[in-house]
Amino acid sequence: METTGLISIDARVMLATLINFLVFFLIIKKFFYGAIKDVITKRQDSIDADITGAEEKNASAGKLKLEYEGLLADIKGKEREIIRDANAEAQAQRQAILDKAHGEAKAILDKANAEIEFEKSKAMNEVKTNIVDLSLFAAEKIIHKEMDQKQHEAMILDFIDKVGEAK
């Protein structure tokens, strides 16, 4: 008996194994290759579809993002516009209120001044009238007291002359 080493190459065993393998390979190829390939293709398609879907979603999300950013910018713009308008309006109202208040204050002042002037003039005139009345009253009394018969007659004579002159 031929002794062999722990590891030896036997051509027949090798051949048999090769044939065994080929047969096995052919059987596998014949009966299972298609199914395996289908599974793999399906899996591949599914993965592709997932990737495409993810890319589309990604693109869509990017578009939405852009849209929202645009809207946000618009909103901010409008917001600034509204604030600016509100400020301008508030400023105008403030000015109008101030103008009105100034106008009213001036009118009140003018009226008060006119009233003061009127009252002053009224008072002055009253004083003047009183002075005139008093002076003439005094004059009347003095004349009445001082007039003697001769003076009366002289005045009447003067009157008679004037009546004769004027026609």
Add this chain to the structure above:
Amino acid sequence: MSLVAKRYAQALFDTAVDKNVVDEVFDEFSTVIDLFKSEEKLMNLMLTPSINTSEKKEILNRVYGEESINLYLKNFLNILLDKNRFEYVEEINETFRQLVFPYKNTVEAVVKTAVPLDETLRAALEKNLEKRFDKKVLLKNQIDESIIGGAVVYVGDQIIDGSIKNQLNQMKTQMNSLRL
């Protein structure tokens, strides 16, 4: 002026003009009226209904006394008694005077003075007024101390004011119209 007074006055005036006794009737009628004005009792007597007309005429005759009164005036007053119109006598006299004045180109005037006007001055003023109005003027004097001095003449609706009161009033108006 009532219509009654106007009609009676016109009748008396027409008669007086017709008989050429205007002056006489005018003066005597004025005297009679002055008497009735001063003797209120006499006037009341004339208006008392219980005394009959003939008695009233008798009373009137006694009032005239010895002085003869113009016949037309006497008859006229008797007619007033007959017609029961004696209450209008003063009004008739006033209307009669208003008829006589234009007829005689005369106007009544009053001069107010603070002291009584002596006859010389009154006559002088009357003369000047006649010259001014070109009419005969019957000027009466009234005392009014409130005019202070000078004189005020009233002729119809005209006033000639030469009083001190008026001068003072004018001065007052001028002084009051001064603006301070």
